[in-house]
Amino acid sequence: MATATAAHAHEPDYLNAKTGIGSWIYTVDHKRLGIMYLASILMFFAIGGFFALLVRIELMTPGETIMSPTMYNKAFTLHGAIMVFLFIIPSIPGALGNFFLPIMLGAKDVAFPRLNLLSFYIYVLGAILAVASIAINAVDTGWTFYTPYSTRTDTAVVWVTLSVFILGFSSILTGVNFIATVHKLRAPGLHWKRLPLFVWGMYATSVIQVLATPVIAITLFILIMENVLTLGIFNPQLGGDPVLFQHFFWFYSHPAVYIMILPGMAIVNEVLATFSRRKIFGYMFVAMSSVGLALVGFLVWGHHMFVAGMSEYATLVFSALTFLVAIPSGVKVFNWIATLYKGSISFESPMLYALAFLVLFSIGGLTGLFLGTLSVDIHLHDTYFVVAHFHYVMVGGTVFGFLAGLHYWWPKMFGRMYDENLARVAFALVFIGFNMTFFTQFVLGSQGMPRRYYDYLPHFAPLHGFSSVGALVLGAGFLVMAFMFIRSLASGAKAPPNPWGSAGYEWATASPPIEHNFHGQPVMTRGPYDYHLATDEELFDGFPEEAAAKE
Amino acid sequence: MENQTEPSLQLPAQLSTFAPEVDWLYHFIFWVSVVFFVGIVGSTLYFMVKYRRRPGVKSEPTGHHNTLELFWTFSPLIILFMMFFWGWQGFLQMAEAPDDAMIVRVRARQWAWTFEHPNGAIEDNEVHVPVDRPVRLVMSSADVLHSFYVPDFRVKRDLVPGMFTSLWFQAVQRDPGSVPDDAEVDPNRVLYTSQVYCAEYCGAGGAWGPNMGHATMYALVHVQRDQDYQAFLRAPRPLPCPQENGTCAVSETECSPEAAGSCLFGSKGCTACHQNQAGGPQLAGPTFVGLWGTQQQLTSGESVEVNEDFVRQSIMDPRSQVAQGYSPVMPQIQLTEPETNALIAYVRSLGTATE
Numbered sequence: 082m083a084t085a086t087a088a089h090a091h092e093p094d095y096l097n098a099k100t101g102i103g104s105w106i107y108t109v110d111h112k113r114l115g116i117m118y119l120a121s122i123l124m125f126f127a128i129g130g131f132f133a134l135l136v137r138i139e140l141m142t143p144g145e146t147i148m149s150p151t152m153y154n155k156a157f158t159l160h161g162a163i164m165v166f167l168f169i170i171p172s173i174p175g176a177l178g179n180f181f182l183p184i185m186l187g188a189k190d191v192a193f194p195r196l197n198l199l200s201f202y203i204y205v206l207g208a209i210l211a212v213a214s215i216a217i218n219a220v221d222t223g224w225t226f227y228t229p230y231s232t233r234t235d236t237a238v239v240w241v242t243l244s245v246f247i248l249g250f251s252s253i254l255t256g257v258n259f260i261a262t263v264h265k266l267r268a269p270g271l272h273w274k275r276l277p278l279f280v281w282g283m284y285a286t287s288v289i290q291v292l293a294t295p296v297i298a299i300t301l302f303i304l305i306m307e308n309v310l311t312l313g314i315f316n317p318q319l320g321g322d323p324v325l326f327q328h329f330f331w332f333y334s335h336p337a338v339y340i341m342i343l344p345g346m347a348i349v350n351e352v353l354a355t356f357s358r359r360k361i362f363g364y365m366f367v368a369m370s371s372v373g374l375a376l377v378g379f380l381v382w383g384h385h386m387f388v389a390g391m392s393e394y395a396t397l398v399f400s401a402l403t404f405l406v407a408i409p410s411g412v413k414v415f416n417w418i419a420t421l422y423k424g425s426i427s428f429e430s431p432m433l434y435a436l437a438f439l440v441l442f443s444i445g446g447l448t449g450l451f452l453g454t455l456s457v458d459i460h461l462h463d464t465y466f467v468v469a470h471f472h473y474v475m476v477g478g479t480v481f482g483f484l485a486g487l488h489y490w491w492p493k494m495f496g497r498m499y500d501e502n503l504a505r506v507a508f509a510l511v512f513i514g515f516n517m518t519f520f521t522q523f524v525l526g527s528q529g530m531p532r533r534y535y536d537y538l539p540h541f542a543p544l545h546g547f548s549s550v551g552a553l554v555l556g557a558g559f560l561v562m563a564f565m566f567i568r569s570l571a572s573g574a575k576a577p578p579n580p581w582g583s584a585g586y587e588w589a590t591a592s593p594p595i596e597h598n599f600h601g602q603p604v605m606t607r608g609p610y611d612y613h614l615a616t617d618e619e620l621f622d623g624f625p626e627e628a629a630a631k632e
Numbered sequence: 633m634e635n636q637t638e639p640s641l642q643l644p645a646q647l648s649t650f651a652p653e654v655d656w657l658y659h660f661i662f663w664v665s666v667v668f669f670v671g672i673v674g675s676t677l678y679f680m681v682k683y684r685r686r687p688g689v690k691s692e693p694t695g696h697h698n699t700l701e702l703f704w705t706f707s708p709l710i711i712l713f714m715m716f717f718w719g720w721q722g723f724l725q726m727a728e729a730p731d732d733a734m735i736v737r738v739r740a741r742q743w744a745w746t747f748e749h750p751n752g753a754i755e756d757n758e759v760h761v762p763v764d765r766p767v768r769l770v771m772s773s774a775d776v777l778h779s780f781y782v783p784d785f786r787v788k789r790d791l792v793p794g795m796f797t798s799l800w801f802q803a804v805q806r807d808p809g810s811v812p813d814d815a816e817v818d819p820n821r822v823l824y825t826s827q828v829y830c831a832e833y834c835g836a837g838g839a840w841g842p843n844m845g846h847a848t849m850y851a852l853v854h855v856q857r858d859q860d861y862q863a864f865l866r867a868p869r870p871l872p873c874p875q876e877n878g879t880c881a882v883s884e885t886e887c888s889p890e891a892a893g894s895c896l897f898g899s900k901g902c903t904a905c906h907q908n909q910a911g912g913p914q915l916a917g918p919t920f921v922g923l924w925g926t927q928q929q930l931t932s933g934e935s936v937e938v939n940e941d942f943v944r945q946s947i948m949d950p951r952s953q954v955a956q957g958y959s960p961v962m963p964q965i966q967l968t969e970p971e972t973n974a975l976i977a978y979v980r981s982l983g984t985a986t987e
């Protein structure tokens with residue numbers, strides 16, 4: 082790739098180009114918005130994690146441990162709702178996508194920078210409503226808001242659903258913006274077959290966001306109307322159908338699973354390529370499998386409802402389609418492994434998270450087979466097996482992918498390195514703690530422990546106790562990680578432009594990037610993974626100035 | 633297939649005719665997964681070691697391998713289809729109850745179960761069923777979603793307010809021959825008991841205890857020999873009485889109506905909405921402590937004395953007289969005449985206790 086990079090080394094970076102609080106609040110710079118998203122989602126990740134710990138501590142011993150059953154119901158609801166709507170869905174697109182998508186396209190910004198700012202403030206508004214609902218009377222419905230419970234409880238259901246309704250608009254606007262950006266702002270030479278896989282993943286995600294989110298918006302809007310005006314749409318006492326709500330809800334929330342996982346996969350592509358110095362094996366198959374997942378993801382919502390009262394034929398079709406999901410997921414995993422083959426692999430912390438993703442996502446995917454199989458699902462549905470399965474996909478998949486990306490791009494975003502040893506300690510704790518917590522839950526579930534239980538029968542006690550200890554280890558891992566990142570911001574070593582020696586386009590900019598990302602318009606002359614075509618200068622992982630001085 | 637009547641590490645005991653097949657498929661998927669997982673992790677680890685970065689060794693550019701891609705895209709379809717197909721077959725069996733199945737009505741409400749046998753006999757939070765005979769449950773819910781789940785039988789089905797759902801099972805012997813076929817008929821003999829859970833989240837009450845929330849919405853299935861079960865159906869059902877260990881049970885010794893009422897108050901689920909402890913938190917319905925003999929304001933504007941007639945009317949037809957300040961959520965609960973009398977006696981005893 083040819084740019085006029087090194088020439089003006091002294092232009093200020095995006096963090097220093099403008100100053101003052103107003104320069105942040107009204108910014109339309111995609112990088113600053115990315116950072117603002119990052120700060121917000123990390124805050125909600127911490128809050129959601131806090132509720133998760135409350136839940137696990139309560140379950141550490143049988144009977145009441147630290148809180149009442151009503152508190153417990155609120156705690157697990159808040160954990161789920163915050164993690165899904167305020168953390169995972171906006172996490173990778175909002176923070177890392179905003180920051181890196183334009184740079185990877187060689188663009189100055191997203192297609193509609195002002196819309197991007199609006200989308201962020203809509204997110205903030207939604208978040209404020211969600212927090213307000215906690216203060217008013219925290220919901221206890223579970224993050225799924227199933228009717229008729231959600232129309233009967235006296236907790237602040239209307240506030241939370243309004244919040245999710247509003248958050249949906251943020252998601253839609255980000256999706257529209259990314260789609261337009263990918264179509265319109267690719268640098269010269271960046272044709273579709275050279276598109277970084279992170280961009281492909283963001284693109285597929287955006288398509289789902291735009292198509293599926295309106296459905297949850299309508300659903301929640303009806304739910305709000307039903308609560309406020311006592312319409313009889315879902316409420317059986319007024320002639321409504323509670324199962325209809327489940328159809329509506331999962332019509333969005335199943336595709337939403339792909340809104341959550343595709344970005345994680347997208348990051349893993351980048352990290353695996355960089356740390357094994359090799360183009361992703363079967364590039365086109367991997368790119369198309371994202372699109373395939375996005376499409377099939379729309380057709381399988383019914384697999385959440387196998388025991389809920391659907392016709393046998395609907396059940397048949399949903400089960401069959403569900404197995405199709407395994408195909409694109411499998412294709413990705415096989416291609417990732419093949420990428421390692423004959424690579425030149427190094428094991429810095431981003432790579433550790435990417436490799437862990439491979440293992441954990443495989444477990445998540447394979448256990449999905451149990452749940453897609455009708456007769457077996459009858460036994461496992463709504464037990465801890467399901468809880469374990471989706472945590473392997475959402476945490477082992479998306480969150481590990483997000484952490485891989487955060488560690489990978491941190492030097493680029495903030496221009497500072499972090500303590501690699503500490504990062505590895507945090508990784509080890511997170512990896513071990515996660516598996517202790519959730520692998521145990523597969524066994525609990527297959528033994529018949531139902532989910533969302535405040536208490537349990539004595540024979541489940543040892544496994545529950547072990548799982549809770551795992552959660553504490555996991556929590557400790559995140560504390561170490563937080564300390565490590567904060568220390569990096571305060572006193573980390575200065576990062577070179579391309580610390581990992583990657584051929585990816587985003588590493589051709591300065592660390593942190595200048596306000597307009599590149600000097601002049603970059604022209605792509607090779608793909609982002611063409612290590613055999615990249616020059617030594619492009620792959621140089623130190624400081625170009627120092628190298629020049631030495632000569 | 634043989635039934636494995638002891639729980640294994642992964643799965644509960646197999647106590648219905650479905651269980652062996654479901655478990656066979658479970659283990660099939662399990663071993664397929666193990667093979668794939670070992671393959672994935674094994675090759676990853678091998679490549680990690682073999683191709684770790686070494687000075688002077690460069691990575692090789694990635695080529696094109698369309699045949700390989702097509703192979704691993706389409707070959708897993710065969711295994712997936714087998715899982716799908718067997719799962720679907722098993723599911724069909726579970727969906728269609730045999731015509732000769734015995735029908736038990738199940739009614740759920742927050743947070744209790746009521747079972748009604750073909751002859752009209754009622755049980756709360758426990759149900760007796762005959763072994764080796766198909767039993768079909770026809771289920772409904774009075775309030776929110778619930779789900780009837782018996783892990784030992786591998787059955788589960790949601791209860792949806794406003795509609796009937798159903799499931800069926802056939803319990804099998806646990807240790808065949810332990811009770812000889814010609815053993816004397818005994819309505820109280822139980823071969824074994826399996827646990828019933830509510831598997832669909834349904835909230836929790838202000839206080840905590842048995843049947844006070846989703847997590848204690850338990851019930852028990854008692855499996856009996858057919859002849860014992862038939863005798864059980866015919867046997868007179870004395871009211872439960874408090875036992876020395878604090879629980880309630882049907883026993884030889886009779887007790888006062890108030891005492892029996894205190895047991896029914898729990899097993900019929902009144903505790904979910906009515907406080908019976910002085911100073912306890914206010915629940916969805918009026919507190920009974922000190923209620924007897926007072927004047928109750930009704931939504932109709934009337935004011936009535938809380939006496940025998942009023943309480944009986946309130947229990948038997950809750951919607952007819954709704955107390956001021958409460959929502960009309962009290963379900964109609966099936967009670968026999970002696971049960972109703974015992975409950976009234978208990979409510980009276982609570983009312984006069986503080987006077």
Ligand SMILES: [Cu+2]
Binds near residue numbers: 779833846849
């Ligand atoms: Cu329930």
